[in-house]
Amino acid sequence: MSLLQVQQLSKSFGGVAALEELSFALPxxxxxxxxxxxxxxxxxxxxxxxxxxxxxxxxxxxxxxxxTGLDARRIWRRGVGRTFQVSAAFSSMTVLQSVQAALLSHHRRLWQLWRPADSLFRQQAMELLDQVGMAAQAQRACAVLAYGDIKRVELAMALSNAPRLLLMDEPTAGMATQERQALMALTRRLVNERGIAVLFTEHSMDVVFAHADRILVLARGQLVADGAPAVVRADARVRELYFGSGASFGGAA
Incomplete structure:
Protein backbone atom coordinates (compact mmCIF):
# COMPACT_ATOMS: atom_id res chain seq x y z
CA MET A 1 0.00 0.00 0.00
CA SER A 2 1.25 3.48 -0.88
CA LEU A 3 1.89 5.90 1.96
CA LEU A 4 -0.14 8.67 0.31
CA GLN A 5 -3.21 8.04 -1.83
CA VAL A 6 -5.10 10.88 -3.51
CA GLN A 7 -8.43 9.78 -4.92
CA GLN A 8 -10.51 11.89 -7.33
CA LEU A 9 -9.64 15.12 -5.53
CA SER A 10 -11.60 18.13 -6.79
CA LYS A 11 -11.81 21.80 -5.80
CA SER A 12 -13.46 24.83 -7.39
CA PHE A 13 -13.32 28.53 -6.54
CA GLY A 14 -16.22 30.70 -7.67
CA GLY A 15 -17.33 28.12 -10.19
CA VAL A 16 -13.82 27.77 -11.67
CA ALA A 17 -12.32 24.30 -11.30
CA ALA A 18 -8.84 24.50 -9.76
CA LEU A 19 -8.49 20.72 -9.51
CA GLU A 20 -10.56 18.04 -11.25
CA GLU A 21 -10.70 14.38 -10.25
CA LEU A 22 -6.99 14.16 -9.41
CA SER A 23 -5.78 10.70 -8.41
CA PHE A 24 -2.28 9.44 -7.69
CA ALA A 25 -0.33 7.38 -5.16
CA LEU A 26 3.04 7.99 -3.52
CA PRO A 27 4.99 5.18 -1.82
CA THR A 68 -9.69 14.34 4.31
CA GLY A 69 -11.07 17.46 5.94
CA LEU A 70 -8.73 17.41 8.95
CA ASP A 71 -7.14 20.76 9.77
CA ALA A 72 -3.45 21.38 9.09
CA ARG A 73 -2.42 20.93 12.74
CA ARG A 74 -4.05 17.49 13.02
CA ILE A 75 -2.54 16.38 9.72
CA TRP A 76 0.89 17.58 10.89
CA ARG A 77 0.49 15.47 14.01
CA ARG A 78 -0.28 12.46 11.80
CA GLY A 79 3.22 12.73 10.34
CA VAL A 80 3.01 15.17 7.43
CA GLY A 81 5.73 17.84 7.36
CA ARG A 82 5.79 20.85 5.06
CA THR A 83 8.18 23.52 3.88
CA PHE A 84 6.96 26.68 2.17
CA GLN A 85 8.09 28.83 -0.74
CA VAL A 86 8.41 31.72 1.73
CA SER A 87 10.56 30.51 4.59
CA ALA A 88 8.87 29.89 7.93
CA ALA A 89 12.03 30.26 10.02
CA PHE A 90 11.75 32.69 12.93
CA SER A 91 13.96 35.68 12.11
CA SER A 92 13.95 36.93 15.71
CA MET A 93 15.32 33.62 17.03
CA THR A 94 18.58 31.77 16.70
CA VAL A 95 18.87 28.73 14.45
CA LEU A 96 18.73 26.45 17.50
CA GLN A 97 15.73 28.23 19.03
CA SER A 98 13.76 27.97 15.78
CA VAL A 99 14.13 24.20 15.71
CA GLN A 100 13.44 23.98 19.46
CA ALA A 101 10.20 25.89 18.89
CA ALA A 102 9.14 23.35 16.25
CA LEU A 103 9.93 20.51 18.67
CA LEU A 104 8.00 22.23 21.46
CA SER A 105 4.99 22.44 19.16
CA HIS A 106 5.32 18.77 18.22
CA HIS A 107 5.44 17.79 21.89
CA ARG A 108 2.55 20.19 22.70
CA ARG A 109 4.62 22.32 25.08
CA LEU A 110 4.47 25.71 23.36
CA TRP A 111 2.98 27.15 26.54
CA GLN A 112 6.51 27.00 27.98
CA LEU A 113 7.98 29.50 25.50
CA TRP A 114 10.56 30.89 25.93
CA ARG A 115 12.41 30.54 29.23
CA PRO A 116 12.97 28.02 30.70
CA ALA A 117 12.02 26.40 27.37
CA ASP A 118 15.45 27.42 26.05
CA SER A 119 16.87 24.22 27.55
CA LEU A 120 14.11 21.88 26.32
CA PHE A 121 14.75 19.46 23.42
CA ARG A 122 18.14 21.04 22.89
CA GLN A 123 19.84 17.76 22.04
CA GLN A 124 17.09 16.74 19.60
CA ALA A 125 17.30 20.14 17.94
CA MET A 126 21.07 19.84 17.57
CA GLU A 127 20.69 16.38 16.04
CA LEU A 128 18.26 17.73 13.45
CA LEU A 129 20.57 20.63 12.67
CA ASP A 130 23.44 18.20 12.27
CA GLN A 131 21.39 16.21 9.74
CA VAL A 132 20.89 19.30 7.56
CA GLY A 133 24.43 20.59 7.98
CA MET A 134 23.58 23.56 10.22
CA ALA A 135 24.87 22.46 13.65
CA ALA A 136 27.88 24.77 13.42
CA GLN A 137 25.55 27.76 13.02
CA ALA A 138 23.16 26.84 15.84
CA GLN A 139 23.74 30.06 17.80
CA ARG A 140 23.46 32.43 14.84
CA ALA A 141 20.33 34.54 14.38
CA CYS A 142 18.14 33.36 11.51
CA ALA A 143 17.92 36.97 10.36
CA VAL A 144 21.58 37.01 9.29
CA LEU A 145 21.67 33.66 7.48
CA ALA A 146 22.18 33.22 3.78
CA TYR A 147 18.99 32.21 1.97
CA GLY A 148 20.18 28.67 1.32
CA ASP A 149 20.96 28.21 5.02
CA ILE A 150 17.51 29.47 5.98
CA LYS A 151 16.04 26.76 3.75
CA ARG A 152 18.12 24.17 5.61
CA VAL A 153 16.82 25.44 8.97
CA GLU A 154 13.27 25.25 7.65
CA LEU A 155 13.91 21.66 6.57
CA ALA A 156 15.14 20.81 10.08
CA MET A 157 11.96 22.35 11.49
CA ALA A 158 9.84 20.32 9.06
CA LEU A 159 11.57 17.16 10.31
CA SER A 160 10.75 17.94 13.96
CA ASN A 161 7.60 15.81 13.93
CA ALA A 162 9.44 12.80 12.38
CA PRO A 163 7.27 13.02 9.25
CA ARG A 164 6.44 10.04 7.09
CA LEU A 165 5.44 12.41 4.29
CA LEU A 166 7.20 15.68 3.50
CA LEU A 167 5.53 18.32 1.33
CA MET A 168 7.98 20.83 -0.16
CA ASP A 169 6.48 23.86 -1.92
CA GLU A 170 9.04 25.40 -4.32
CA PRO A 171 11.92 24.36 -2.03
CA THR A 172 14.62 25.95 -4.19
CA ALA A 173 12.85 29.20 -5.14
CA GLY A 174 15.27 32.13 -5.08
CA MET A 175 18.35 29.93 -4.73
CA ALA A 176 21.43 29.80 -6.94
CA THR A 177 22.05 26.68 -9.01
CA GLN A 178 24.63 25.18 -6.63
CA GLU A 179 22.39 25.83 -3.62
CA ARG A 180 19.41 24.24 -5.38
CA GLN A 181 21.27 21.06 -6.18
CA ALA A 182 22.79 20.85 -2.68
CA LEU A 183 19.42 21.21 -0.94
CA MET A 184 17.76 18.55 -3.08
CA ALA A 185 20.73 16.19 -2.67
CA LEU A 186 20.31 16.64 1.09
CA THR A 187 16.60 15.87 0.76
CA ARG A 188 17.42 12.72 -1.21
CA ARG A 189 19.78 11.59 1.55
CA LEU A 190 17.07 12.11 4.17
CA VAL A 191 14.58 10.16 2.04
CA ASN A 192 17.01 7.26 1.81
CA GLU A 193 17.95 7.33 5.50
CA ARG A 194 14.45 7.83 6.91
CA GLY A 195 12.37 6.04 4.27
CA ILE A 196 10.00 8.99 3.99
CA ALA A 197 8.05 10.08 0.93
CA VAL A 198 8.49 13.56 -0.57
CA LEU A 199 6.03 15.45 -2.76
CA PHE A 200 7.48 18.68 -4.12
CA THR A 201 6.50 21.43 -6.52
CA GLU A 202 9.25 23.07 -8.50
CA HIS A 203 9.68 25.46 -11.43
CA SER A 204 13.36 24.68 -12.01
CA MET A 205 13.42 21.82 -14.47
CA ASP A 206 17.08 21.06 -13.77
CA VAL A 207 16.07 20.25 -10.18
CA VAL A 208 13.03 18.21 -11.24
CA PHE A 209 14.82 16.00 -13.75
CA ALA A 210 17.93 15.58 -11.60
CA HIS A 211 16.18 14.58 -8.37
CA ALA A 212 12.62 13.32 -8.92
CA ASP A 213 11.96 9.58 -9.11
CA ARG A 214 8.64 10.33 -10.74
CA ILE A 215 6.85 13.37 -12.14
CA LEU A 216 3.19 14.40 -12.19
CA VAL A 217 2.19 17.08 -14.70
CA LEU A 218 -0.92 19.18 -14.13
CA ALA A 219 -2.58 21.50 -16.61
CA ARG A 220 -5.80 23.40 -15.86
CA GLY A 221 -6.45 21.27 -12.80
CA GLN A 222 -6.15 17.95 -14.61
CA LEU A 223 -3.44 15.29 -14.59
CA VAL A 224 -1.89 15.05 -18.05
CA ALA A 225 1.15 12.86 -17.33
CA ASP A 226 2.51 10.60 -14.59
CA GLY A 227 5.78 8.75 -15.01
CA ALA A 228 9.52 8.53 -14.72
CA PRO A 229 11.48 11.65 -15.78
CA ALA A 230 12.55 10.10 -19.09
CA VAL A 231 8.96 9.20 -19.92
CA VAL A 232 7.65 12.66 -19.08
CA ARG A 233 10.48 14.31 -20.99
CA ALA A 234 9.44 12.44 -24.14
CA ASP A 235 5.67 12.95 -23.72
CA ALA A 236 4.32 14.95 -26.67
CA ARG A 237 1.20 16.00 -24.76
CA VAL A 238 3.31 17.41 -21.93
CA ARG A 239 5.35 19.43 -24.42
CA GLU A 240 2.20 20.79 -25.99
CA LEU A 241 0.12 21.49 -22.87
CA TYR A 242 2.77 22.55 -20.38
CA PHE A 243 5.97 23.63 -22.07
CA GLY A 244 4.62 24.62 -25.48
CA SER A 245 5.21 22.75 -28.70
CA GLY A 246 8.92 22.12 -29.25
CA ALA A 247 10.02 23.75 -25.99
CA SER A 248 13.09 22.52 -24.17
CA PHE A 249 13.03 20.71 -20.83
CA GLY A 250 16.47 21.95 -19.87
CA GLY A 251 15.63 25.22 -18.04
CA ALA A 252 13.14 26.79 -15.69
CA ALA A 253 9.47 26.85 -16.64
Whole structure:
Protein backbone atom coordinates (compact mmCIF):
# COMPACT_ATOMS: atom_id res chain seq x y z
CA MET A 1 0.00 0.00 0.00
CA SER A 2 1.25 3.48 -0.88
CA LEU A 3 1.89 5.90 1.96
CA LEU A 4 -0.14 8.67 0.31
CA GLN A 5 -3.21 8.04 -1.83
CA VAL A 6 -5.10 10.88 -3.51
CA GLN A 7 -8.43 9.78 -4.92
CA GLN A 8 -10.51 11.89 -7.33
CA LEU A 9 -9.64 15.12 -5.53
CA SER A 10 -11.60 18.13 -6.79
CA LYS A 11 -11.81 21.80 -5.80
CA SER A 12 -13.46 24.83 -7.39
CA PHE A 13 -13.32 28.53 -6.54
CA GLY A 14 -16.22 30.70 -7.67
CA GLY A 15 -17.33 28.12 -10.19
CA VAL A 16 -13.82 27.77 -11.67
CA ALA A 17 -12.32 24.30 -11.30
CA ALA A 18 -8.84 24.50 -9.76
CA LEU A 19 -8.49 20.72 -9.51
CA GLU A 20 -10.56 18.04 -11.25
CA GLU A 21 -10.70 14.38 -10.25
CA LEU A 22 -6.99 14.16 -9.41
CA SER A 23 -5.78 10.70 -8.41
CA PHE A 24 -2.28 9.44 -7.69
CA ALA A 25 -0.33 7.38 -5.16
CA LEU A 26 3.04 7.99 -3.52
CA PRO A 27 4.99 5.18 -1.82
CA UNK A 28 7.49 5.64 0.98
CA UNK A 29 11.05 6.26 -0.18
CA UNK A 30 10.08 8.12 -3.35
CA UNK A 31 10.54 11.74 -4.41
CA UNK A 32 7.58 12.82 -6.53
CA UNK A 33 7.63 16.16 -8.39
CA UNK A 34 4.37 17.97 -9.12
CA UNK A 35 4.85 20.39 -11.99
CA UNK A 36 2.75 22.51 -14.32
CA UNK A 37 2.27 26.09 -15.49
CA UNK A 38 0.93 28.83 -13.22
CA UNK A 39 -2.70 28.10 -12.42
CA UNK A 40 -2.32 24.37 -13.05
CA UNK A 41 -3.57 23.48 -9.56
CA UNK A 42 -0.30 22.61 -7.81
CA UNK A 43 -0.81 24.84 -4.77
CA UNK A 44 -4.44 23.79 -4.50
CA UNK A 45 -3.35 20.15 -4.46
CA UNK A 46 -0.79 20.84 -1.71
CA UNK A 47 -3.28 22.78 0.38
CA UNK A 48 -5.90 20.03 0.10
CA UNK A 49 -3.43 17.36 1.19
CA UNK A 50 -2.10 19.58 3.99
CA UNK A 51 -5.52 20.50 5.36
CA UNK A 52 -5.43 24.21 4.54
CA UNK A 53 -8.35 23.67 2.15
CA UNK A 54 -11.25 21.23 2.15
CA UNK A 55 -12.02 19.37 -1.07
CA UNK A 56 -15.36 19.58 -2.83
CA UNK A 57 -15.03 15.89 -3.68
CA UNK A 58 -12.49 13.14 -3.29
CA UNK A 59 -10.36 11.72 -0.52
CA UNK A 60 -6.80 11.83 0.81
CA UNK A 61 -5.45 8.73 2.58
CA UNK A 62 -2.27 8.59 4.65
CA UNK A 63 -1.10 5.04 5.28
CA UNK A 64 -4.61 3.81 4.55
CA UNK A 65 -6.35 6.24 6.93
CA UNK A 66 -8.44 9.14 5.66
CA UNK A 67 -7.12 12.61 6.52
CA THR A 68 -9.69 14.34 4.31
CA GLY A 69 -11.07 17.46 5.94
CA LEU A 70 -8.73 17.41 8.95
CA ASP A 71 -7.14 20.76 9.77
CA ALA A 72 -3.45 21.38 9.09
CA ARG A 73 -2.42 20.93 12.74
CA ARG A 74 -4.05 17.49 13.02
CA ILE A 75 -2.54 16.38 9.72
CA TRP A 76 0.89 17.58 10.89
CA ARG A 77 0.49 15.47 14.01
CA ARG A 78 -0.28 12.46 11.80
CA GLY A 79 3.22 12.73 10.34
CA VAL A 80 3.01 15.17 7.43
CA GLY A 81 5.73 17.84 7.36
CA ARG A 82 5.79 20.85 5.06
CA THR A 83 8.18 23.52 3.88
CA PHE A 84 6.96 26.68 2.17
CA GLN A 85 8.09 28.83 -0.74
CA VAL A 86 8.41 31.72 1.73
CA SER A 87 10.56 30.51 4.59
CA ALA A 88 8.87 29.89 7.93
CA ALA A 89 12.03 30.26 10.02
CA PHE A 90 11.75 32.69 12.93
CA SER A 91 13.96 35.68 12.11
CA SER A 92 13.95 36.93 15.71
CA MET A 93 15.32 33.62 17.03
CA THR A 94 18.58 31.77 16.70
CA VAL A 95 18.87 28.73 14.45
CA LEU A 96 18.73 26.45 17.50
CA GLN A 97 15.73 28.23 19.03
CA SER A 98 13.76 27.97 15.78
CA VAL A 99 14.13 24.20 15.71
CA GLN A 100 13.44 23.98 19.46
CA ALA A 101 10.20 25.89 18.89
CA ALA A 102 9.14 23.35 16.25
CA LEU A 103 9.93 20.51 18.67
CA LEU A 104 8.00 22.23 21.46
CA SER A 105 4.99 22.44 19.16
CA HIS A 106 5.32 18.77 18.22
CA HIS A 107 5.44 17.79 21.89
CA ARG A 108 2.55 20.19 22.70
CA ARG A 109 4.62 22.32 25.08
CA LEU A 110 4.47 25.71 23.36
CA TRP A 111 2.98 27.15 26.54
CA GLN A 112 6.51 27.00 27.98
CA LEU A 113 7.98 29.50 25.50
CA TRP A 114 10.56 30.89 25.93
CA ARG A 115 12.41 30.54 29.23
CA PRO A 116 12.97 28.02 30.70
CA ALA A 117 12.02 26.40 27.37
CA ASP A 118 15.45 27.42 26.05
CA SER A 119 16.87 24.22 27.55
CA LEU A 120 14.11 21.88 26.32
CA PHE A 121 14.75 19.46 23.42
CA ARG A 122 18.14 21.04 22.89
CA GLN A 123 19.84 17.76 22.04
CA GLN A 124 17.09 16.74 19.60
CA ALA A 125 17.30 20.14 17.94
CA MET A 126 21.07 19.84 17.57
CA GLU A 127 20.69 16.38 16.04
CA LEU A 128 18.26 17.73 13.45
CA LEU A 129 20.57 20.63 12.67
CA ASP A 130 23.44 18.20 12.27
CA GLN A 131 21.39 16.21 9.74
CA VAL A 132 20.89 19.30 7.56
CA GLY A 133 24.43 20.59 7.98
CA MET A 134 23.58 23.56 10.22
CA ALA A 135 24.87 22.46 13.65
CA ALA A 136 27.88 24.77 13.42
CA GLN A 137 25.55 27.76 13.02
CA ALA A 138 23.16 26.84 15.84
CA GLN A 139 23.74 30.06 17.80
CA ARG A 140 23.46 32.43 14.84
CA ALA A 141 20.33 34.54 14.38
CA CYS A 142 18.14 33.36 11.51
CA ALA A 143 17.92 36.97 10.36
CA VAL A 144 21.58 37.01 9.29
CA LEU A 145 21.67 33.66 7.48
CA ALA A 146 22.18 33.22 3.78
CA TYR A 147 18.99 32.21 1.97
CA GLY A 148 20.18 28.67 1.32
CA ASP A 149 20.96 28.21 5.02
CA ILE A 150 17.51 29.47 5.98
CA LYS A 151 16.04 26.76 3.75
CA ARG A 152 18.12 24.17 5.61
CA VAL A 153 16.82 25.44 8.97
CA GLU A 154 13.27 25.25 7.65
CA LEU A 155 13.91 21.66 6.57
CA ALA A 156 15.14 20.81 10.08
CA MET A 157 11.96 22.35 11.49
CA ALA A 158 9.84 20.32 9.06
CA LEU A 159 11.57 17.16 10.31
CA SER A 160 10.75 17.94 13.96
CA ASN A 161 7.60 15.81 13.93
CA ALA A 162 9.44 12.80 12.38
CA PRO A 163 7.27 13.02 9.25
CA ARG A 164 6.44 10.04 7.09
CA LEU A 165 5.44 12.41 4.29
CA LEU A 166 7.20 15.68 3.50
CA LEU A 167 5.53 18.32 1.33
CA MET A 168 7.98 20.83 -0.16
CA ASP A 169 6.48 23.86 -1.92
CA GLU A 170 9.04 25.40 -4.32
CA PRO A 171 11.92 24.36 -2.03
CA THR A 172 14.62 25.95 -4.19
CA ALA A 173 12.85 29.20 -5.14
CA GLY A 174 15.27 32.13 -5.08
CA MET A 175 18.35 29.93 -4.73
CA ALA A 176 21.43 29.80 -6.94
CA THR A 177 22.05 26.68 -9.01
CA GLN A 178 24.63 25.18 -6.63
CA GLU A 179 22.39 25.83 -3.62
CA ARG A 180 19.41 24.24 -5.38
CA GLN A 181 21.27 21.06 -6.18
CA ALA A 182 22.79 20.85 -2.68
CA LEU A 183 19.42 21.21 -0.94
CA MET A 184 17.76 18.55 -3.08
CA ALA A 185 20.73 16.19 -2.67
CA LEU A 186 20.31 16.64 1.09
CA THR A 187 16.60 15.87 0.76
CA ARG A 188 17.42 12.72 -1.21
CA ARG A 189 19.78 11.59 1.55
CA LEU A 190 17.07 12.11 4.17
CA VAL A 191 14.58 10.16 2.04
CA ASN A 192 17.01 7.26 1.81
CA GLU A 193 17.95 7.33 5.50
CA ARG A 194 14.45 7.83 6.91
CA GLY A 195 12.37 6.04 4.27
CA ILE A 196 10.00 8.99 3.99
CA ALA A 197 8.05 10.08 0.93
CA VAL A 198 8.49 13.56 -0.57
CA LEU A 199 6.03 15.45 -2.76
CA PHE A 200 7.48 18.68 -4.12
CA THR A 201 6.50 21.43 -6.52
CA GLU A 202 9.25 23.07 -8.50
CA HIS A 203 9.68 25.46 -11.43
CA SER A 204 13.36 24.68 -12.01
CA MET A 205 13.42 21.82 -14.47
CA ASP A 206 17.08 21.06 -13.77
CA VAL A 207 16.07 20.25 -10.18
CA VAL A 208 13.03 18.21 -11.24
CA PHE A 209 14.82 16.00 -13.75
CA ALA A 210 17.93 15.58 -11.60
CA HIS A 211 16.18 14.58 -8.37
CA ALA A 212 12.62 13.32 -8.92
CA ASP A 213 11.96 9.58 -9.11
CA ARG A 214 8.64 10.33 -10.74
CA ILE A 215 6.85 13.37 -12.14
CA LEU A 216 3.19 14.40 -12.19
CA VAL A 217 2.19 17.08 -14.70
CA LEU A 218 -0.92 19.18 -14.13
CA ALA A 219 -2.58 21.50 -16.61
CA ARG A 220 -5.80 23.40 -15.86
CA GLY A 221 -6.45 21.27 -12.80
CA GLN A 222 -6.15 17.95 -14.61
CA LEU A 223 -3.44 15.29 -14.59
CA VAL A 224 -1.89 15.05 -18.05
CA ALA A 225 1.15 12.86 -17.33
CA ASP A 226 2.51 10.60 -14.59
CA GLY A 227 5.78 8.75 -15.01
CA ALA A 228 9.52 8.53 -14.72
CA PRO A 229 11.48 11.65 -15.78
CA ALA A 230 12.55 10.10 -19.09
CA VAL A 231 8.96 9.20 -19.92
CA VAL A 232 7.65 12.66 -19.08
CA ARG A 233 10.48 14.31 -20.99
CA ALA A 234 9.44 12.44 -24.14
CA ASP A 235 5.67 12.95 -23.72
CA ALA A 236 4.32 14.95 -26.67
CA ARG A 237 1.20 16.00 -24.76
CA VAL A 238 3.31 17.41 -21.93
CA ARG A 239 5.35 19.43 -24.42
CA GLU A 240 2.20 20.79 -25.99
CA LEU A 241 0.12 21.49 -22.87
CA TYR A 242 2.77 22.55 -20.38
CA PHE A 243 5.97 23.63 -22.07
CA GLY A 244 4.62 24.62 -25.48
CA SER A 245 5.21 22.75 -28.70
CA GLY A 246 8.92 22.12 -29.25
CA ALA A 247 10.02 23.75 -25.99
CA SER A 248 13.09 22.52 -24.17
CA PHE A 249 13.03 20.71 -20.83
CA GLY A 250 16.47 21.95 -19.87
CA GLY A 251 15.63 25.22 -18.04
CA ALA A 252 13.14 26.79 -15.69
CA ALA A 253 9.47 26.85 -16.64
Missing amino acids: AGQMLALIGPNGAGKSTCFNLINGQLRPDRGEVLLDGQSI
